[in-house]
Amino acid sequence: xxxxxxxxxxxxxxxxxxxxxxxxxxxxxxxxxxxxxxxxxxxxxxxxxxxxxxxxxxxxxxxxxxxxxxxxxxxxxxxxxxxxxxxxxxxxxxxxxxxxxxxxxxxxxxxxxxxxxxxxxxxxxxxxxxxxxxxxxxxxxxxxxxxxxxxxxxxxxxxxx
Amino acid sequence: xxxxxxxxxxxxxxxxxxxxxxxxxxxxxxxxxxxxxxxxxxxxxxxxxxxxxxxxxxxxxxxxxxxxxxxxxxxxxxxxxxxxxxxxxxxxxxxxxxxxxxxxxxxxxxxxxxxxxxxxxxxxxxxxxxxxxxxxxxxxxxxxxxxxxxx
Numbered sequence: 001x002x003x004x005x006x007x008x009x010x011x012x013x014x015x016x017x018x019x020x021x022x023x024x025x026x027x028x029x030x031x032x033x034x035x036x037x038x039x040x041x042x043x044x045x046x047x048x049x050x051x052x053x054x055x056x057x058x059x060x061x062x063x064x065x066x067x068x069x070x071x072x073x074x075x076x077x078x079x080x081x082x083x084x085x086x087x088x089x090x091x092x093x094x095x096x097x098x099x100x101x102x103x104x105x106x107x108x109x110x111x112x113x114x115x116x117x118x119x120x121x122x123x124x125x126x127x128x129x130x131x132x133x134x135x136x137x138x139x140x141x142x143x144x145x146x147x148x149x150x151x152x153x154x155x156x157x158x159x160x161x
Numbered sequence: 162x163x164x165x166x167x168x169x170x171x172x173x174x175x176x177x178x179x180x181x182x183x184x185x186x187x188x189x190x191x192x193x194x195x196x197x198x199x200x201x202x203x204x205x206x207x208x209x210x211x212x213x214x215x216x217x218x219x220x221x222x223x224x225x226x227x228x229x230x231x232x233x234x235x236x237x238x239x240x241x242x243x244x245x246x247x248x249x250x251x252x253x254x255x256x257x258x259x260x261x262x263x264x265x266x267x268x269x270x271x272x273x274x275x276x277x278x279x280x281x282x283x284x285x286x287x288x289x290x291x292x293x294x295x296x297x298x299x300x301x302x303x304x305x306x307x308x309x310x311x312x
């Protein structure tokens with residue numbers, strides 16, 4: 001009986017030692033990666049100017065326009081279900097100012113909007129993306145509106161869709 | 162005799178367990194890497210942490226240290242690199258992914274007298290906007306395991 005037990009012990013030890021000889025030691029710790037909610041939106045040109053001259057408009061046509069596509073809107077959003085809206089601070093503009101997002105690299109452009117003091121959708125479905133689009137502004141004046149200047153401060157906001 | 166055999170067996174097992182546990186040791190606690198910022202036009206800014214160290218003992222054979230991680234449902238990217246390695250050679254930076262096989266971390270640790278040396282653990286965390294954030298995805302909590310083995 002004793003020889004039998006001793007044999008078992010030796011077999012176990014004999015199997016343990018070579019295994020341990022290949023692995024000398026091990027240790028671990030926990031490493032945590034946490035990512036904050038990051039929401040960024042930026043316009044690359046701080047100021048643009050558009051002049052409606054009426055040049056090229058056929059005689060008898062009331063509506064005149066000017067278009068500008070020199071600025072881009074860039075964003076970085078790591079939350080899901082987000083959109084970008086735009087609004088102006090000018091409550092009573094003399095002339096209409098339309099905005100359309102063109103060639104977005106991510107998401108979907110909303111329909112062209114006439115800017116007002118109420119936020120309107122410009123870009124949809126931009127959740128969890130890094131992207132940009134061209135901002136196409138169109139100023140619209142009627143000959144019957146006469147002359148004048150509108151100065152807008154336009155604010156872009158990333159919000160829940 | 163039976164009792165004696167059992168006692169000898171327990172003593173041997175405890176001896177090897179103790180000896181094994183002392184051969185390699187992670188120090189510096191459990192680091193937390195927080196990604197909080199980005200620059201417009203770029204992915205979120207990567208974060209580096211070097212607060213932890215790895216202390217290991219030279220053996221009478223050439224050895225190496227491997228690394229692996231366990232993190233089911235991993236969302237973000239975590240890399241590890243051995244820095245300031247006094248004994249052996251740092252392997253290239255390892256991208257830690259759940260279920261990965263043990264991957265070389267420090268190699269060619271020469272055989273020799275039983276001395277201890279310490280290297281720095283450099284962790285680099287990164288995330289893309291497309292990978293989301295912790296509020297929606299949860300934190301990635303890795304259990305990173307280092308093993309000293311015969312090379």
